[in-house]
Amino acid sequence: MTDRHKHFLRQPLSGMEDPSADLKPDIAEPVDESLDFAKHFATDKEFTTRDDLLKWVRGEATKLGFGIVISKSNNRGTQTLLLECKRSGVYKKHSNRQDTRFKKCECPFRLRGYFLSSGVWELTVMCGKHNHEMMENLEDNPIAGRLNEExxxxxxxxxxxxxxxxxxxxxxxxxxxxxxxxxxxxxxxxxxxxxxxxxxxxxxLVDDDGVPKEDCSDISILPELEAIxxxxxxxxxxxxxxxxxxxxxxxxPETMAPCPPAEKENWDFYDFETCEI
Incomplete structure (x- = not known):
């Protein structure tokens, strides 16, 4: 095959579109140079609770400039927790709300937390690499600032x-x-x-049909009193x-009632000079 024929085969036919164009996922273009943060999360720390582990991971991630989300959580048998970068995965086509600050680009960063029989949580790094640039300020990031149970x-x-x-x-x-x-x-x-x-x-105070109940004998204020x-x-x-x-x-309420007014007839016989009735 001549060079001319090879050049011709590489050119797209006029009037025809790339058939793979519609199959491309809605993702951001990753950067050429990957960032490896594995050393920042490779730790021998033992965490007393699941929230303690999440708090530490999210704190470290915020310092480095990215957000952490829970990808999977398993509470049956051996408790495990899979964490990933906020920019992992791809957006679904029907999703209309996309936060441009965290546009997904299939970031491979993964961490796994697991609960030991000794009653503590430990963390391992599955993949410490990111394929996107880090953010300078995560103060407005709702994921980075998510409140834990405590x-x-x-x-x-x-x-x-x-x-x-x-x-x-x-x-x-x-x-x-x-x-x-x-x-x-x-x-x-x-x-x-x-x-x-x-x-x-x-x-x-209402029944299943929305009608106010006449018999309210089962209503108690004990929860309110305890809260007070x-x-x-x-x-x-x-x-x-x-x-x-x-x-x-x-x-x-009876102690808050106003005092009864003085009898008016007594004032008709009141001597203002001697202050006597």
Whole structure:
């Protein structure tokens, strides 16, 4: 075959498109030079809980400039946890919401955490390489700043104590090695918690058809009283006084009634000079 024939075969036919064009996944083009961060996660650390392991991994990843997500979690038998880079995998074609900061490019970075019979978690590096550039600032990354179970409990407790979201954020940032938590996440966590507290209680007052119940003998306020007691115990002096006054008005409404007016007929015989009736 002559060079002319070879050149002709390499040229696409006019009017025909590349048949593989529609089969290409919706991914970002990876960089030519891979980044290997295996040494940053190769550790002999033993983690007491699953959340401790996640907190450490996400803290290290944030320092390096990428986000970590949970790919798979197995709680049956030997507990395992598969972690991957936020940019692993590809987007599905029907997905309309794509965060351009974290466009997927099939990043191969993988970590595995597993629970030992001794009662601790350990971490191994399956692949420490990335095929994309790192980000300089992950402060607005919702994955990097995701709250763990312990932090969620703290948000709930501080919400019960009427602590402002700004102060909750400052408290959480003091406890974290990274700076990935945002005020938006605090507001979202508070909102979900408040809805979870209000929703089930309102459903107790209506039947399955939405009609208010006439017999409410099965409705109890013990959960509310217990929650008030917990909030009262953790509150400061001024908040305790406020809670006590509000409960006093509910428990003893008769003591809050206004004083009866003086009888008007007595004033007709009152001597303002001698101050006698």
């Amino acid at each position: 932090e969620m409990k703290l948000v709930h407790e501080m919400t019960n104590n009427t602590v402002r979201p700004k102060n909750i954020l400052m408290t959480l940032k003091k406890r974290r090695a990274d700076d990935g938590i945002t005020i938006k996440q605090i507001y979202n966590a508070r909102s979900r918690y408040n809805k979870s507290m209000k929703g089930p209680k309102s459903e107790e 007691q917990i909030r009262f115990n953790n509150a400061d002096y001024n908040t305790k006084i406020l809670i006590k006054e509000q409960l006093h008005q509910i428990a003893f």
